[in-house]
Amino acid sequence: MSDIGEIQTVAVVGAGTMGSGIAQVAATHGYDVVMRDVAEDLVTEGFEAIDDSLSRLVANDTLTESESTAARERITGTTDLDDLADADLVVEAVVEDVEVKRSVFSDLDEVCRSGVVLATNTSTISITTIASATTRPEHVVGLHFMNPVPLMKGVELVVGERTAEATVEAAHEFAASLDKETWESDDKPGFVTNRILMPWLNEGIRAYDEGVATKDDIDRGMKLGTNVPMGPLELADHIGLDVVLDATETLHEQLGDRYQPAYLLRRKVEAGHLGKKSGNGFYEYE
Numbered sequence: 066m067s068d069i070g071e072i073q074t075v076a077v078v079g080a081g082t083m084g085s086g087i088a089q090v091a092a093t094h095g096y097d098v099v100m101r102d103v104a105e106d107l108v109t110e111g112f113e114a115i116d117d118s119l120s121r122l123v124a125n126d127t128l129t130e131s132e133s134t135a136a137r138e139r140i141t142g143t144t145d146l147d148d149l150a151d152a153d154l155v156v157e158a159v160v161e162d163v164e165v166k167r168s169v170f171s172d173l174d175e176v177c178r179s180g181v182v183l184a185t186n187t188s189t190i191s192i193t194t195i196a197s198a199t200t201r202p203e204h205v206v207g208l209h210f211m212n213p214v215p216l217m218k219g220v221e222l223v224v225g226e227r228t229a230e231a232t233v234e235a236a237h238e239f240a241a242s243l244d245k246e247t248w249e250s251d252d253k254p255g256f257v258t259n260r261i262l263m264p265w266l267n268e269g270i271r272a273y274d275e276g277v278a279t280k281d282d283i284d285r286g287m288k289l290g291t292n293v294p295m296g297p298l299e300l301a302d303h304i305g306l307d308v309v310l311d312a313t314e315t316l317h318e319q320l321g322d323r324y325q326p327a328y329l330l331r332r333k334v335e336a337g338h339l340g341k342k343s344g345n346g347f348y349e350y351e
């Protein structure tokens with residue numbers, strides 16, 4: 066097992082919303098980062114998201130210009146799996162699909178050194194299922210970062226059936242080295258956060274579809290009435306409606322009918338209205 070003090074290079078697999086955020090935060094905390102996606106244009110989009118986020122952090126005085134430049138220079142992009150061979154710790158953040166994740170972990174098993182922590186950012190898929198695609202399930206753990214990664218303080222640490230105690234400790238320490246706080250969840254459907262959040266979002270969508278209130282009043286009602294920073298429709302757009310649908314479908318399969326995705330959620334995703342990232346979801350975005 067890598068000693069956390071010896072971790073220098075972090076590999077991030079997937080350069081989308083979460084992967085680019087994790088790569089950025091690792092780089093701003095001094096790690097060298099290799100960020101991999103399956104095509105050059107996707108790696109470029111990941112870098113564009115990082116550049117946007119870093120400039121916002123400079124603009125609001127969270128980072129200095131030179132800290133931002135140094136962080137950016139620590140990140141390299143690749144489409145080549147072999148470039149992950151030198152990683153001291155890996156965080157996987159590819160699409161929420163069990164077969165894709167298992168195939169990524171089987172590849173990581175081939176290419177990564179023994180003893181390296183292999184973390185997955187999955188929102189809902191069993192860590193034990195993902196780990197069983199490797200010959201080293203004891204080194205596989207869930208590190209469920211929250212969106213947007215540079216701003217959200219919390220990371221959910223998910224312990225699989227065969228995750229070793231030393232892996233859990235290393236994962237806690239890695240998150241702490243990024244200035245994040247962790248809580249642990251057993252490897253049960255949805256872990257702590259999504260088990261509770263997904264039905265809340267889904268019920269907000271269903272309430273809108275069934276005409277209980279306007280979308281603004283549903284969001285304002287939940288904000289003013291329960292003191293949350295975003296209502297369910299706004300938050301679902303922010304997360305990505307496709308991500309919400311995938312997560313809800315996984316929970317529906319595992320926990321039964323109370324998790325059945327709202328009709329309107331499926332219709333929006335089929336129409337390509339994915340929320341903030343596609344420019345429209347329940348609201349319109351520039």
Ligand SMILES: NC(=O)c1ccc[n+]([C@@H]2O[C@H](COP(=O)([O-])OP(=O)(O)OC[C@H]3O[C@@H](n4cnc5c(N)ncnc54)[C@H](O)[C@@H]3O)[C@@H](O)[C@H]2O)c1
Nearest residue numbers: 079080081082083084102103158159160161187188212304
């Ligand atoms: N979006 C959120 O709010 C959020 C929050 C917490 C956790 N998550 C989880 O994080 C993970 C990623 O979600 P996201 O929102 O960043 O998705 P995304 O669609 O923005 O990005 C996923 C990226 O993975 C890439 N990819 C697919 N197969 C790959 C492979 N074999 N190798 C390398 N890259 C590959 C895709 O090309 C894409 O760029 C999912 O497991 C999701 O459930 C998402």
